[in-house]
Amino acid sequence: MDLTLGNFVKGLLELGYEQGRNIDVIRRVGIFQDRVPSMEEMVVLVKPDIIAAPATLEAVAARKATSTIPIVCAALADAVHLGLIASEARPGGNVTGIEPYIAGLPTKQIELAREIAPTARRVGLLVNMSDPKGPPQVGDLKAACGALGLGVVEADANTAKDIPTALAALANEHIDVVVVLQTNLLLQMSEQIAAIALEKRLPTVFGYREHVIYGGLVSYGVDLRWCYRRAGYFVDKILRGARPGDLPIEFPSELWLAVNLKTAKALGVSVPAGLLARANEVIE
Template sequence: MTFACLQVRVAQPSAAGGYLAFRHILTVLLWLLLGVPVASATDIIILKSSDIAAYNQAITGFKAALPSGIVLSEYDLQGDLEKGRKLARKIRASDPALVFAVGLKAAKAAQLEIVDIPVVYAMVLDPSKYGLTTQNMTGILLEVPIERQLAMMRNVLPQLKHIGTLYDPAKTTGLIDEARRLLKPNGAELIPLQVNNERDVPGGLRALLPSVDALWLVPDSTVLNEESLRFILNTALEERVPVIGFSREFARSGALLCLSVNYADIGRQAGQLSRKLLDGQLSLPMKPWHPERIETSLNLKTAKFLGVQIPRDIEQQADELY
């Protein structure tokens, strides 16, 4: 980092706003006296939730999309939200041009502590659920748009009429409601079965499978963990019900079809979005972007076992075949 002139953003000329601005000035001056540099106008801070491969792939994509001359600094929360909040306060005091928050805890720490610096998040499922909607925040969504998922299901399984899914109403009700709304005009029906805890999954699955043409897995942590995924895939195959998922690892393990995002590409989009914000081509507040690149994974062994004929064009365009 380099030393730069002190910059303070004041949202409104109110008494409260004046007090906050004054306090911010004092904070920055204290950091200067303690030897902490103030960021230059082209500094970007990367704040990541933890040191895992998926987050690092996104960061690599982000860096590749930035122009030369950007000064980058990176901080790791190590999975600790309170540590993240302390780091976020320090970051706000250094006044960078933008913060790139990777993962939910990093994004939440930034949302709680950074109110007057642009924050771009990535690698967060359902950001609106966690309040990542403040005016200085935007990002790249991690979910494959439901419309694309449903369209691909119909392309691979044209006779599909009844789609089953397991979900926890405390976690994925919004997604289920949206899928039901989108399916209705197409003559298909979503058959959701509620589970309130992990113990409900085996019985719920056995009750659901006889009445559906396919099982759609959604990102719900009550339903899915390593153990339950194996059970779900094995049981669905025993009942000859194709499984549609959201990770290539699901397809590798036996799901018929999976649509997923590429983490490095999510980071690349975040970098492009950041460039446009810094260049003044875009301004906050703004809605998050949907992922541009969607990867298709097919399990041809599963298709053969189930007697499903994958359209040739879809097979040829797939990113992964198992």
């Protein structure tokens, strides 16, 4: 099973819910054979007790489809601004879940970029501004670069087809290191981004370990596996009678540092011993 469903089911199992025995997890993409149904169609046809949304875009679609069925989102961002919740402490409506974007993380990612590229003067940002998680990260990353006197060049990729052009543009700007935003699209295209970054000789910093698994250089951020497992906690609470509006939004308490030494060698990057010592995961 994939990152989202596999870990979500594991989280439910840890709480005593077994697929097909005392709970049925139905994937939206499996309802029709020829196309992905709309969220409205899913609500009408399936009549779920709870909707588990993997990320913000799906949570927005689910909220438009229903204001009564509880919605649990494992990777929620900008929820107040989008009108999904009233506040993180007391969501108030039918949406709750986990917010994987932690304040201060972009600063840490820029510091990490400086560790792997100590002489860096220009940082490239591979952005995806159509995703609600994008704009807040860009603002924070620019502020972090400004504090260190680093120049910033952005390249926007809002579809998969944009990614090769965006990375080529950053390479043409002679960027020293690239930071890739944490968004659904860029996560889904991990393998392609890693391959192009290697081809273009771009040392690249990510927020999710999955990028590093597929050949990215280094990542520091939330462990999405935990987020999707933790979503099971919210489902359990709701099934036991809790209202989603009364369940506070949660934030991960630990961050994950991953390094791909094979990629580092291919790029000619010397990974500091101190960074390796801190790493949660080293791929050789």
